[in-house]
Amino acid sequence: MAAGSSSSVPSDPLLRDELDIVIPTARNLDFLEAWRPFFQPYHLIIVQDGDSKNTISVPGGFDYELYDRNDIDRILGPRAARISFKDSACRCFGYLVSKKKYIFTVDDDCFVAKDPSGKQINALEQHIRNLLTPSTPFFFNTLYDPYRLGADFVRGYPFSLREGSPTAVSHGLWLNVPDYDAPTQLVKPNERNTRYVDAVLTVPKGAFFPMSGMNLAFNRELIGQAMYFGLTDDSQPNVRYDDMWAAWCVKVICDHMGFGVKTGLPYIWNSKARTPLVNLRKEHEGIYWQEDIVRFFQSVTLSKTSVTVQECYIELSQQVREKLGKVDAYFIKLADAMMTWIEAWNELNPSEN
Ligand SMILES: O=c1ccn([C@@H]2O[C@H](COP(=O)(O)OP(=O)(O)O[C@H]3O[C@@H](CO)[C@H](O)[C@H]3O)[C@@H](O)[C@H]2O)c(=O)[nH]1
Numbered sequence: 001m002a003a004g005s006s007s008s009v010p011s012d013p014l015l016r017d018e019l020d021i022v023i024p025t026a027r028n029l030d031f032l033e034a035w036r037p038f039f040q041p042y043h044l045i046i047v048q049d050g051d052s053k054n055t056i057s058v059p060g061g062f063d064y065e066l067y068d069r070n071d072i073d074r075i076l077g078p079r080a081a082r083i084s085f086k087d088s089a090c091r092c093f094g095y096l097v098s099k100k101k102y103i104f105t106v107d108d109d110c111f112v113a114k115d116p117s118g119k120q121i122n123a124l125e126q127h128i129r130n131l132l133t134p135s136t137p138f139f140f141n142t143l144y145d146p147y148r149l150g151a152d153f154v155r156g157y158p159f160s161l162r163e164g165s166p167t168a169v170s171h172g173l174w175l176n177v178p179d180y181d182a183p184t185q186l187v188k189p190n191e192r193n194t195r196y197v198d199a200v201l202t203v204p205k206g207a208f209f210p211m212s213g214m215n216l217a218f219n220r221e222l223i224g225q226a227m228y229f230g231l232t233d234d235s236q237p238n239v240r241y242d243d244m245w246a247a248w249c250v251k252v253i254c255d256h257m258g259f260g261v262k263t264g265l266p267y268i269w270n271s272k273a274r275t276p277l278v279n280l281r282k283e284h285e286g287i288y289w290q291e292d293i294v295r296f297f298q299s300v301t302l303s304k305t306s307v308t309v310q311e312c313y314i315e316l317s318q319q320v321r322e323k324l325g326k327v328d329a330y331f332i333k334l335a336d337a338m339m340t341w342i343e344a345w346n347e348l349n350p351s352e353n
């Protein structure tokens with residue numbers, strides 16, 4: 001593991017000592033220059049994917065720890081096989097080794113976006129605001145985020161629900177290249193997202209959503225144990241569904257635990273997408289299976305005796321084995337990997353389980 005220290009730190013930013021920024025990279029970290037004004041005060045956890053012989057240089061002035069595949073193998077031993085290799089899902093190793101309450105994860109080809117006024121968007125600050133204010137999963141507020149300055153609960157909103165729920169996840173969006181699947185990319189290769197929607201919504205209880213890993217923040221203490229970006233590298237059939245698997249596990253557990261999931265602001269600028277045909281080869285099993293997988297999650301009920309996220313996740317892995325194991329043997333491996341993730345979490349975070 002490599003480490004570095006910051007040189008000059010601006011004034012006291014929100015959650016500076018309670019949040020880690022996790023970056024998976026198989027390329028380079030030049031994009032950090034664009035984020036420097038917003039990221040420099042924070043600690044970075046860089047998960048270097050691919051060949052450990054490559055050297056990934058971190059621009060000066062950032063406080064970071066960097067883990068390559070040798071580090072992952074050394075720290076996790078045989079369990080390392082459950083952390084995807086040569087796939088962005090490796091980022092979840094950063095969630096395991098972090099000791100902070102909050103995580104923000106971002107891709108190395110995502111840059112600072114501008115709002116309609118032309119002002120640079122501090123995505124990290126917006127995520128923090130989303131996570132520090134409650135969610136409204138049980139009753140939809142038609143003026144969207146009621147905790148936002150200049151908004152509130154509208155007439156008819158039950159006062160008994162206005163305290164809201166703890167927010168576990170803040171899912172941000174992307175200007176420029178939208179996170180489309182390969183078939184959509186193929187038919188709309190030049191479509192760009194130019195629409196800036198100035199809203200943050202809570203995903204209602206019982207509803208699922210596609211969670212993209214490229215601009216995502218979460219309360220690691222609340223929901224980190226369910227944020228396994230599972231078993232999706234090229235040696236597996238279900239590639240590019242790492243973040244979606246985590247999304248659906250997290251959402252069914254948040255619904256059970258009474259936590260909220262928000263989506264909307266902040267936007268980042270997604271600079272590029274992989275070639276659609278490469279993505280199609282990676283995604284095709286997942287696209288086929290997702291109809292069964294989503295129906296499975298929609299049918300999941302967790303027992304009353306599962307009162308912690310870890311207990312929910314273990315129960316969920318058992319249901320994955322029993323019900324999705326019939327779809328394909330891959331899901332039995334994935335159910336095992338979910339258990340290995342929990343074992344690794346408990347070993348690395350003995351005080352957090
Ligand atoms: O083998 C790899 C490939 C990439 N990375 C790092 O992961 C992120 C995302 O990589 P990339 O931008 O090439 O891929 P996208 O298709 O844009 O990724 C999005 O699709 C989702 C499905 O997997 C994923 O959650 C999103 O991030 C970059 O930082 C790469 O450097 C890697 O570590 N290993």
Ligand SMILES: [Mn+2]
Pocket residue numbers: 107109272273274
């Ligand atoms: Mn990308």
